[in-house]
Amino acid sequence: MTVTATLSRSTFTGLRCKECGHPYEAGARHVCEDVCFGPLEVVYDYDAIKNRVSRATIEAGPASIWRYREFLPIEGDPIDVGTGFTPLLKAGNLAKRLGLKSLYIKNDGVNMPTLSFKDRVVSVALTRARELGFTTVSCASTGNLANSTAAIAAHAGLDCCVFIPSDLELGKVLGTLIYNPTLMAVKGNYDQVNRLCSEVANTYGWGFVNINLRPYYSEGSKTLGYEVIEQLGWELPDHIVAPLASGSLFTKIRKGFDEFIKCRLVDEKPVRFSGAQAEGCSPIAQAFAEGRDFITPVKPNTIAKSIAIGNPADGPYAIDIANKTGGSIAAVSDAEIIEGIKLLAETEGVFTETAGGTTIAVLKKLVEQGKINPEERTVAYITGNGLKTTEAVADCIGAPYTIEAQLDSFKAAWAQAQSAQQA
Protein backbone atom coordinates (compact mmCIF):
# COMPACT_ATOMS: atom_id res chain seq x y z
CA MET A 1 0.00 0.00 0.00
CA THR A 2 1.34 3.43 -0.84
CA VAL A 3 0.57 6.51 1.15
CA THR A 4 0.29 9.65 -0.88
CA ALA A 5 1.20 12.81 0.95
CA THR A 6 -1.48 15.42 0.39
CA LEU A 7 -0.56 19.06 0.52
CA SER A 8 -2.72 20.89 3.03
CA ARG A 9 -4.85 23.39 1.17
CA SER A 10 -5.15 25.74 4.11
CA THR A 11 -3.21 28.98 3.90
CA PHE A 12 -3.87 30.30 7.39
CA THR A 13 -1.65 29.64 10.34
CA GLY A 14 -3.57 30.85 13.37
CA LEU A 15 -5.22 33.85 14.99
CA ARG A 16 -3.76 37.09 16.29
CA CYS A 17 -5.07 40.05 18.29
CA LYS A 18 -5.73 42.98 15.99
CA GLU A 19 -4.83 45.37 18.83
CA CYS A 20 -1.77 43.93 20.58
CA GLY A 21 -0.67 41.17 18.19
CA HIS A 22 -0.81 38.37 20.76
CA PRO A 23 -1.02 34.98 18.92
CA TYR A 24 -3.64 32.26 19.41
CA GLU A 25 -4.35 28.86 17.89
CA ALA A 26 -7.04 28.71 15.20
CA GLY A 27 -9.86 27.53 17.47
CA ALA A 28 -13.32 28.89 18.32
CA ARG A 29 -12.38 32.14 20.05
CA HIS A 30 -12.86 35.77 19.20
CA VAL A 31 -11.26 37.99 21.82
CA CYS A 32 -7.71 38.45 23.07
CA GLU A 33 -8.43 36.73 26.35
CA ASP A 34 -4.81 36.61 27.53
CA VAL A 35 -4.10 40.32 27.21
CA CYS A 36 -6.44 43.09 26.07
CA PHE A 37 -9.82 41.74 24.83
CA GLY A 38 -9.17 43.15 21.38
CA PRO A 39 -10.72 41.32 18.42
CA LEU A 40 -8.83 38.35 16.96
CA GLU A 41 -8.12 38.02 13.27
CA VAL A 42 -6.86 35.26 11.03
CA VAL A 43 -3.16 35.12 10.14
CA TYR A 44 -2.27 33.95 6.62
CA ASP A 45 0.88 32.76 4.93
CA TYR A 46 0.83 35.23 2.05
CA ASP A 47 3.88 33.66 0.43
CA ALA A 48 1.97 30.40 0.15
CA ILE A 49 -1.04 32.25 -1.28
CA LYS A 50 1.13 34.07 -3.82
CA ASN A 51 2.64 30.76 -4.94
CA ARG A 52 -0.75 29.21 -5.57
CA VAL A 53 -2.88 32.04 -6.89
CA SER A 54 -2.93 34.03 -10.11
CA ARG A 55 -5.65 35.84 -12.05
CA ALA A 56 -5.90 32.72 -14.23
CA THR A 57 -6.40 30.29 -11.30
CA ILE A 58 -9.09 32.55 -9.85
CA GLU A 59 -10.87 32.93 -13.19
CA ALA A 60 -10.86 29.13 -13.57
CA GLY A 61 -12.55 28.69 -10.17
CA PRO A 62 -16.25 28.28 -9.37
CA ALA A 63 -18.66 31.22 -9.82
CA SER A 64 -18.89 31.66 -6.06
CA ILE A 65 -16.83 33.04 -3.18
CA TRP A 66 -14.83 29.81 -3.25
CA ARG A 67 -12.92 30.97 -6.32
CA TYR A 68 -11.00 32.92 -3.63
CA ARG A 69 -10.66 29.99 -1.22
CA GLU A 70 -6.91 30.49 -0.73
CA PHE A 71 -7.78 33.82 0.91
CA LEU A 72 -10.38 32.26 3.24
CA PRO A 73 -9.76 30.52 6.59
CA ILE A 74 -10.84 26.96 5.91
CA GLU A 75 -8.91 23.69 5.81
CA GLY A 76 -11.03 21.23 3.80
CA ASP A 77 -13.97 21.25 1.43
CA PRO A 78 -16.17 24.33 1.63
CA ILE A 79 -19.93 24.40 2.05
CA ASP A 80 -20.68 25.78 -1.41
CA VAL A 81 -24.26 26.93 -1.84
CA GLY A 82 -23.41 29.20 -4.74
CA THR A 83 -22.74 32.20 -2.53
CA GLY A 84 -21.13 35.21 -4.13
CA PHE A 85 -20.08 36.40 -7.55
CA THR A 86 -23.15 38.64 -7.64
CA PRO A 87 -23.64 41.21 -10.41
CA LEU A 88 -21.66 44.44 -10.61
CA LEU A 89 -24.08 46.65 -12.45
CA LYS A 90 -23.01 49.73 -14.40
CA ALA A 91 -25.55 52.21 -13.10
CA GLY A 92 -25.78 54.71 -15.95
CA ASN A 93 -29.24 56.07 -15.14
CA LEU A 94 -28.54 56.62 -11.45
CA ALA A 95 -25.14 58.13 -12.28
CA LYS A 96 -26.80 60.61 -14.62
CA ARG A 97 -29.44 61.48 -12.04
CA LEU A 98 -26.78 62.13 -9.41
CA GLY A 99 -24.29 63.84 -11.73
CA LEU A 100 -21.62 61.12 -11.65
CA LYS A 101 -19.64 59.85 -14.64
CA SER A 102 -18.93 56.28 -13.55
CA LEU A 103 -21.10 54.52 -10.97
CA TYR A 104 -21.46 50.80 -10.25
CA ILE A 105 -23.86 48.90 -8.00
CA LYS A 106 -22.52 45.73 -6.39
CA ASN A 107 -25.82 43.91 -5.97
CA ASP A 108 -25.71 41.46 -3.07
CA GLY A 109 -29.48 41.72 -2.84
CA VAL A 110 -29.41 38.75 -5.22
CA ASN A 111 -26.79 36.77 -3.32
CA MET A 112 -27.46 33.06 -2.78
CA PRO A 113 -29.13 31.44 -0.96
CA THR A 114 -30.85 34.16 1.12
CA LEU A 115 -30.47 37.43 -0.80
CA SER A 116 -28.01 39.33 1.35
CA PHE A 117 -24.24 39.67 1.77
CA LYS A 118 -24.54 37.60 4.94
CA ASP A 119 -24.46 34.44 2.83
CA ARG A 120 -20.76 35.17 2.28
CA VAL A 121 -19.81 35.33 5.94
CA VAL A 122 -22.06 32.42 6.93
CA SER A 123 -20.71 30.14 4.19
CA VAL A 124 -17.24 30.68 5.63
CA ALA A 125 -18.32 30.49 9.28
CA LEU A 126 -20.28 27.25 8.93
CA THR A 127 -17.53 25.60 6.91
CA ARG A 128 -15.16 26.44 9.75
CA ALA A 129 -17.74 25.46 12.40
CA ARG A 130 -17.94 21.99 10.87
CA GLU A 131 -14.16 21.74 10.81
CA LEU A 132 -14.00 22.69 14.49
CA GLY A 133 -16.49 19.94 15.35
CA PHE A 134 -19.62 21.99 16.13
CA THR A 135 -22.94 20.26 15.54
CA THR A 136 -25.14 23.23 16.56
CA VAL A 137 -24.69 26.69 15.10
CA SER A 138 -26.24 29.94 16.19
CA CYS A 139 -26.16 33.71 15.79
CA ALA A 140 -27.48 37.01 17.08
CA SER A 141 -29.09 38.73 14.16
CA THR A 142 -30.91 41.81 12.91
CA GLY A 143 -32.59 39.50 10.37
CA ASN A 144 -30.41 38.83 7.35
CA LEU A 145 -27.85 36.86 9.33
CA ALA A 146 -30.63 34.72 10.84
CA ASN A 147 -31.98 33.93 7.34
CA SER A 148 -28.55 32.96 6.12
CA THR A 149 -27.46 30.92 9.15
CA ALA A 150 -30.73 28.96 9.18
CA ALA A 151 -30.60 28.26 5.43
CA ILE A 152 -26.96 27.23 5.15
CA ALA A 153 -27.18 25.17 8.37
CA ALA A 154 -30.11 23.31 6.81
CA HIS A 155 -28.05 22.59 3.70
CA ALA A 156 -25.04 21.50 5.77
CA GLY A 157 -27.12 19.32 8.10
CA LEU A 158 -26.21 21.32 11.21
CA ASP A 159 -28.62 21.99 14.08
CA CYS A 160 -29.48 25.66 14.35
CA CYS A 161 -30.79 28.03 17.02
CA VAL A 162 -30.89 31.73 16.16
CA PHE A 163 -31.71 34.87 18.12
CA ILE A 164 -33.38 38.03 16.75
CA PRO A 165 -34.99 41.14 18.24
CA SER A 166 -38.75 40.47 18.53
CA ASP A 167 -39.76 43.54 16.45
CA LEU A 168 -38.21 42.45 13.14
CA GLU A 169 -39.93 42.71 9.76
CA LEU A 170 -42.24 39.77 8.99
CA GLY A 171 -40.28 38.81 5.86
CA LYS A 172 -37.14 38.29 7.89
CA VAL A 173 -38.91 36.21 10.54
CA LEU A 174 -40.64 34.06 7.92
CA GLY A 175 -37.44 33.85 5.91
CA THR A 176 -35.79 32.25 8.93
CA LEU A 177 -38.59 29.98 10.16
CA ILE A 178 -39.03 28.29 6.79
CA TYR A 179 -35.72 26.47 7.32
CA ASN A 180 -37.06 25.13 10.64
CA PRO A 181 -34.39 26.26 13.08
CA THR A 182 -35.19 27.05 16.71
CA LEU A 183 -35.90 30.79 16.57
CA MET A 184 -35.66 32.94 19.70
CA ALA A 185 -37.38 36.33 19.32
CA VAL A 186 -35.90 38.37 22.17
CA LYS A 187 -37.82 41.28 23.67
CA GLY A 188 -35.12 43.90 23.21
CA ASN A 189 -32.91 45.57 20.60
CA TYR A 190 -30.03 43.95 18.74
CA ASP A 191 -27.44 45.00 21.30
CA GLN A 192 -29.45 43.30 24.03
CA VAL A 193 -29.80 40.18 21.86
CA ASN A 194 -26.05 40.18 21.36
CA ARG A 195 -25.39 40.45 25.07
CA LEU A 196 -27.69 37.51 25.78
CA CYS A 197 -25.97 35.46 23.07
CA SER A 198 -22.55 36.17 24.53
CA GLU A 199 -23.80 34.65 27.77
CA VAL A 200 -25.35 31.67 25.94
CA ALA A 201 -22.13 31.17 23.94
CA ASN A 202 -20.26 30.96 27.23
CA THR A 203 -22.23 27.97 28.43
CA TYR A 204 -23.85 25.98 25.61
CA GLY A 205 -20.85 25.03 23.49
CA TRP A 206 -22.44 26.16 20.24
CA GLY A 207 -20.74 27.75 17.27
CA PHE A 208 -22.03 31.34 17.20
CA VAL A 209 -21.12 32.69 13.78
CA ASN A 210 -20.74 36.27 14.98
CA ILE A 211 -19.27 35.49 18.40
CA ASN A 212 -16.84 32.60 18.87
CA LEU A 213 -16.54 32.06 15.09
CA ARG A 214 -16.26 35.77 14.36
CA PRO A 215 -12.63 35.78 13.16
CA TYR A 216 -13.55 33.28 10.40
CA TYR A 217 -17.02 34.67 9.74
CA SER A 218 -15.90 38.23 9.13
CA GLU A 219 -13.30 37.11 6.57
CA GLY A 220 -16.14 36.18 4.21
CA SER A 221 -16.83 39.87 3.60
CA LYS A 222 -13.43 40.27 1.94
CA THR A 223 -14.88 38.58 -1.12
CA LEU A 224 -16.94 41.74 -1.75
CA GLY A 225 -13.61 43.47 -2.30
CA TYR A 226 -12.12 40.74 -4.50
CA GLU A 227 -15.18 40.47 -6.72
CA VAL A 228 -15.35 44.18 -7.44
CA ILE A 229 -11.68 44.18 -8.48
CA GLU A 230 -12.19 41.20 -10.75
CA GLN A 231 -15.44 42.53 -12.20
CA LEU A 232 -13.84 45.91 -12.96
CA GLY A 233 -11.34 44.03 -15.14
CA TRP A 234 -8.73 43.59 -12.39
CA GLU A 235 -8.73 47.22 -11.35
CA LEU A 236 -9.54 49.03 -8.14
CA PRO A 237 -12.35 51.61 -8.03
CA ASP A 238 -11.63 55.19 -6.90
CA HIS A 239 -14.33 55.42 -4.24
CA ILE A 240 -16.63 52.96 -2.49
CA VAL A 241 -19.75 53.62 -0.42
CA ALA A 242 -20.99 50.89 1.94
CA PRO A 243 -23.44 50.67 4.83
CA LEU A 244 -22.07 50.65 8.38
CA ALA A 245 -23.67 48.50 11.06
CA SER A 246 -20.95 46.95 13.23
CA GLY A 247 -18.36 48.32 10.79
CA SER A 248 -17.00 44.86 9.98
CA LEU A 249 -18.02 44.76 6.29
CA PHE A 250 -16.35 48.12 5.64
CA THR A 251 -13.04 47.02 7.16
CA LYS A 252 -13.09 43.71 5.30
CA ILE A 253 -13.69 45.28 1.87
CA ARG A 254 -10.52 47.27 2.58
CA LYS A 255 -8.69 44.14 3.64
CA GLY A 256 -9.81 42.43 0.42
CA PHE A 257 -8.40 45.28 -1.67
CA ASP A 258 -5.15 45.29 0.32
CA GLU A 259 -4.64 41.54 0.00
CA PHE A 260 -5.05 41.62 -3.79
CA ILE A 261 -2.48 44.43 -3.93
CA LYS A 262 -0.14 42.48 -1.65
CA CYS A 263 -0.45 39.36 -3.83
CA ARG A 264 0.11 41.41 -7.00
CA LEU A 265 -3.30 40.62 -8.45
CA VAL A 266 -4.13 44.29 -8.90
CA ASP A 267 -2.13 47.51 -9.28
CA GLU A 268 -2.09 49.69 -6.19
CA LYS A 269 -3.88 53.03 -6.14
CA PRO A 270 -5.73 55.04 -3.54
CA VAL A 271 -9.37 54.09 -2.91
CA ARG A 272 -11.60 56.35 -0.83
CA PHE A 273 -13.93 54.65 1.64
CA SER A 274 -17.23 56.28 2.62
CA GLY A 275 -19.76 54.81 5.05
CA ALA A 276 -23.53 55.11 5.39
CA GLN A 277 -25.66 55.10 8.53
CA ALA A 278 -29.26 55.88 9.42
CA GLU A 279 -29.71 58.99 11.58
CA GLY A 280 -31.74 56.89 14.02
CA CYS A 281 -28.68 54.76 14.69
CA SER A 282 -25.54 56.64 13.75
CA PRO A 283 -22.91 56.22 16.47
CA ILE A 284 -20.11 55.89 13.90
CA ALA A 285 -21.23 58.90 11.83
CA GLN A 286 -21.55 60.97 15.02
CA ALA A 287 -18.05 60.06 16.16
CA PHE A 288 -16.68 60.80 12.68
CA ALA A 289 -18.40 64.20 12.57
CA GLU A 290 -17.02 65.11 15.99
CA GLY A 291 -13.50 63.93 15.17
CA ARG A 292 -13.59 61.23 17.85
CA ASP A 293 -11.81 57.88 17.55
CA PHE A 294 -14.09 56.19 20.06
CA ILE A 295 -17.76 55.27 19.83
CA THR A 296 -20.47 56.41 22.20
CA PRO A 297 -23.23 53.78 21.99
CA VAL A 298 -26.77 54.82 21.06
CA LYS A 299 -30.22 53.23 21.29
CA PRO A 300 -31.45 52.53 17.76
CA ASN A 301 -34.65 54.07 16.42
CA THR A 302 -34.81 53.71 12.64
CA ILE A 303 -36.57 51.75 9.91
CA ALA A 304 -33.13 50.52 8.81
CA LYS A 305 -33.26 47.63 11.25
CA SER A 306 -30.66 45.50 9.49
CA ILE A 307 -27.98 48.08 10.28
CA ALA A 308 -29.37 49.22 13.65
CA ILE A 309 -26.42 48.36 15.87
CA GLY A 310 -26.07 50.89 18.65
CA ASN A 311 -22.76 49.56 19.94
CA PRO A 312 -20.70 48.80 16.81
CA ALA A 313 -17.65 46.66 17.63
CA ASP A 314 -15.64 47.68 14.57
CA GLY A 315 -16.71 51.33 14.60
CA PRO A 316 -13.27 52.70 15.56
CA TYR A 317 -11.65 50.82 12.66
CA ALA A 318 -14.26 52.13 10.21
CA ILE A 319 -13.55 55.71 11.31
CA ASP A 320 -9.84 55.13 10.92
CA ILE A 321 -10.28 53.85 7.35
CA ALA A 322 -12.55 56.73 6.32
CA ASN A 323 -10.05 59.22 7.72
CA LYS A 324 -6.97 57.58 6.22
CA THR A 325 -8.48 57.23 2.75
CA GLY A 326 -10.05 60.68 2.55
CA GLY A 327 -13.59 59.29 2.66
CA SER A 328 -16.62 60.36 4.69
CA ILE A 329 -19.19 58.84 7.00
CA ALA A 330 -22.66 60.34 6.82
CA ALA A 331 -26.15 59.64 8.12
CA VAL A 332 -29.56 60.11 6.51
CA SER A 333 -33.13 60.27 7.81
CA ASP A 334 -35.71 57.49 7.46
CA ALA A 335 -37.53 59.59 4.81
CA GLU A 336 -34.30 59.90 2.81
CA ILE A 337 -33.75 56.13 3.16
CA ILE A 338 -37.14 55.44 1.57
CA GLU A 339 -36.36 57.91 -1.21
CA GLY A 340 -33.05 56.09 -1.70
CA ILE A 341 -34.81 52.73 -2.06
CA LYS A 342 -37.22 54.23 -4.63
CA LEU A 343 -34.46 56.03 -6.52
CA LEU A 344 -32.41 52.85 -7.00
CA ALA A 345 -35.50 50.88 -8.04
CA GLU A 346 -36.73 53.51 -10.52
CA THR A 347 -33.36 54.20 -12.12
CA GLU A 348 -31.69 50.79 -12.12
CA GLY A 349 -34.35 48.14 -11.53
CA VAL A 350 -32.81 47.07 -8.23
CA PHE A 351 -35.14 46.72 -5.23
CA THR A 352 -33.06 46.93 -2.08
CA GLU A 353 -33.92 46.91 1.59
CA THR A 354 -33.50 49.79 4.02
CA ALA A 355 -29.72 49.32 4.36
CA GLY A 356 -29.39 49.75 0.59
CA GLY A 357 -31.68 52.77 0.74
CA THR A 358 -29.36 54.22 3.35
CA THR A 359 -26.34 53.64 1.11
CA ILE A 360 -27.99 55.27 -1.92
CA ALA A 361 -29.23 58.22 0.14
CA VAL A 362 -25.75 58.76 1.56
CA LEU A 363 -24.23 58.42 -1.92
CA LYS A 364 -26.57 61.17 -3.10
CA LYS A 365 -25.78 63.34 -0.10
CA LEU A 366 -22.01 62.99 -0.51
CA VAL A 367 -22.24 63.89 -4.21
CA GLU A 368 -24.32 66.97 -3.34
CA GLN A 369 -21.79 67.96 -0.70
CA GLY A 370 -18.93 67.61 -3.18
CA LYS A 371 -17.43 64.74 -1.20
CA ILE A 372 -17.58 62.39 -4.17
CA ASN A 373 -15.91 63.71 -7.29
CA PRO A 374 -18.05 63.16 -10.44
CA GLU A 375 -14.97 61.77 -12.20
CA GLU A 376 -14.34 59.10 -9.60
CA ARG A 377 -15.17 55.51 -10.50
CA THR A 378 -17.51 54.83 -7.61
CA VAL A 379 -18.97 51.54 -6.35
CA ALA A 380 -22.02 51.47 -4.03
CA TYR A 381 -22.47 48.22 -2.12
CA ILE A 382 -26.08 47.03 -1.94
CA THR A 383 -26.18 44.35 0.75
CA GLY A 384 -29.80 43.20 0.97
CA ASN A 385 -33.07 42.63 -0.88
CA GLY A 386 -36.15 44.86 -0.70
CA LEU A 387 -38.64 42.02 -0.78
CA LYS A 388 -37.68 41.22 2.82
CA THR A 389 -38.70 44.64 4.15
CA THR A 390 -41.77 45.60 2.14
CA GLU A 391 -43.29 47.27 5.23
CA ALA A 392 -40.73 50.04 4.91
CA VAL A 393 -42.04 51.26 1.56
CA ALA A 394 -45.64 49.96 1.51
CA ASP A 395 -47.15 53.37 2.26
CA CYS A 396 -44.82 55.34 0.00
CA ILE A 397 -45.36 53.79 -3.41
CA GLY A 398 -48.18 53.93 -5.95
CA ALA A 399 -51.28 51.74 -6.03
CA PRO A 400 -52.55 49.66 -8.94
CA TYR A 401 -55.46 50.83 -11.10
CA THR A 402 -58.14 48.21 -10.50
CA ILE A 403 -60.16 47.86 -13.69
CA GLU A 404 -62.79 45.71 -15.36
CA ALA A 405 -61.66 43.21 -18.01
CA GLN A 406 -62.95 45.55 -20.71
CA LEU A 407 -61.18 47.88 -23.11
CA ASP A 408 -63.24 50.91 -22.05
CA SER A 409 -62.26 50.43 -18.45
CA PHE A 410 -58.61 50.20 -19.42
CA LYS A 411 -58.83 53.32 -21.63
CA ALA A 412 -60.31 55.38 -18.81
CA ALA A 413 -57.66 54.18 -16.34
CA TRP A 414 -54.84 54.78 -18.86
CA ALA A 415 -56.01 58.37 -19.40
CA GLN A 416 -56.09 58.81 -15.65
CA ALA A 417 -52.57 57.36 -15.33
CA GLN A 418 -51.20 59.66 -18.03
CA SER A 419 -52.65 62.77 -16.48
CA ALA A 420 -51.32 61.68 -13.09
CA GLN A 421 -47.87 61.31 -14.62
CA GLN A 422 -48.05 64.78 -16.19
CA ALA A 423 -49.23 66.39 -12.96
Added chain:
Amino acid sequence: MAVQVLIPTPLQKFTNDEASVDLEASSVDGLIEALEGRYPGIKGRLCDEAGKLRRFLNLYVNSEDIRFLDNQDTPLKDGDEVSIVPAVAGG
Protein backbone atom coordinates in the same frame (compact mmCIF):
# COMPACT_ATOMS: atom_id res chain seq x y z
CA MET B 1 -24.29 45.75 48.86
CA ALA B 2 -24.34 42.21 47.45
CA VAL B 3 -24.02 42.32 43.68
CA GLN B 4 -24.03 39.40 41.27
CA VAL B 5 -21.39 39.52 38.52
CA LEU B 6 -21.60 37.41 35.35
CA ILE B 7 -18.11 36.44 34.23
CA PRO B 8 -17.41 35.72 30.53
CA THR B 9 -15.58 32.50 29.65
CA PRO B 10 -12.22 34.18 28.94
CA LEU B 11 -12.13 35.54 32.52
CA GLN B 12 -13.28 32.40 34.27
CA LYS B 13 -9.69 31.20 34.62
CA PHE B 14 -9.43 33.88 37.31
CA THR B 15 -12.64 32.88 39.07
CA ASN B 16 -11.93 29.12 39.36
CA ASP B 17 -14.30 28.53 36.40
CA GLU B 18 -17.20 30.25 38.16
CA ALA B 19 -19.53 31.92 35.63
CA SER B 20 -21.20 34.01 38.33
CA VAL B 21 -19.80 35.49 41.52
CA ASP B 22 -21.30 37.54 44.38
CA LEU B 23 -19.42 40.56 45.68
CA GLU B 24 -19.90 43.60 47.86
CA ALA B 25 -19.56 46.92 46.00
CA SER B 26 -21.33 50.27 45.82
CA SER B 27 -20.10 51.35 42.38
CA VAL B 28 -18.68 49.84 39.20
CA ASP B 29 -15.20 51.07 40.11
CA GLY B 30 -15.64 49.59 43.58
CA LEU B 31 -16.70 46.33 41.97
CA ILE B 32 -13.54 46.21 39.87
CA GLU B 33 -11.46 46.69 43.01
CA ALA B 34 -13.46 44.00 44.85
CA LEU B 35 -12.90 41.59 41.95
CA GLU B 36 -9.16 42.34 42.04
CA GLY B 37 -9.14 41.80 45.81
CA ARG B 38 -10.62 38.35 45.46
CA TYR B 39 -9.06 37.36 42.11
CA PRO B 40 -5.66 39.09 41.83
CA GLY B 41 -4.72 39.96 38.24
CA ILE B 42 -8.26 40.26 36.89
CA LYS B 43 -8.20 44.07 36.94
CA GLY B 44 -5.28 44.07 34.51
CA ARG B 45 -7.50 42.30 32.02
CA LEU B 46 -10.52 44.54 32.56
CA CYS B 47 -8.74 47.88 32.62
CA ASP B 48 -5.82 49.61 30.94
CA GLU B 49 -2.88 51.09 32.88
CA ALA B 50 -4.90 54.23 33.67
CA GLY B 51 -7.64 52.14 35.29
CA LYS B 52 -10.08 52.79 32.44
CA LEU B 53 -12.18 49.87 31.23
CA ARG B 54 -10.77 48.42 28.03
CA ARG B 55 -12.33 49.66 24.79
CA PHE B 56 -13.48 46.21 23.68
CA LEU B 57 -15.28 45.30 26.91
CA ASN B 58 -18.89 46.16 27.64
CA LEU B 59 -20.30 46.32 31.16
CA TYR B 60 -24.00 46.19 31.87
CA VAL B 61 -25.82 46.91 35.12
CA ASN B 62 -29.22 45.18 35.06
CA SER B 63 -28.95 44.94 31.25
CA GLU B 64 -28.14 48.64 30.79
CA ASP B 65 -24.79 49.56 29.22
CA ILE B 66 -22.87 51.62 31.81
CA ARG B 67 -22.07 54.16 29.08
CA PHE B 68 -25.77 55.10 29.25
CA LEU B 69 -25.41 55.37 33.05
CA ASP B 70 -22.47 56.89 34.88
CA ASN B 71 -19.69 54.78 33.36
CA GLN B 72 -17.34 53.50 36.04
CA ASP B 73 -18.97 55.78 38.62
CA THR B 74 -22.33 54.03 38.13
CA PRO B 75 -23.70 53.26 41.61
CA LEU B 76 -24.66 49.70 42.54
CA LYS B 77 -27.28 48.56 44.98
CA ASP B 78 -28.20 45.34 46.69
CA GLY B 79 -29.37 42.69 44.20
CA ASP B 80 -27.97 44.38 41.08
CA GLU B 81 -26.70 42.13 38.30
CA VAL B 82 -23.56 43.19 36.46
CA SER B 83 -22.51 41.46 33.25
CA ILE B 84 -19.13 41.71 31.59
CA VAL B 85 -19.33 41.09 27.84
CA PRO B 86 -16.53 41.32 25.27
CA ALA B 87 -17.62 43.27 22.15
CA VAL B 88 -19.06 41.20 19.30
CA ALA B 89 -19.65 41.83 15.60
CA GLY B 90 -23.06 42.11 13.96
CA GLY B 91 -25.70 41.87 12.40
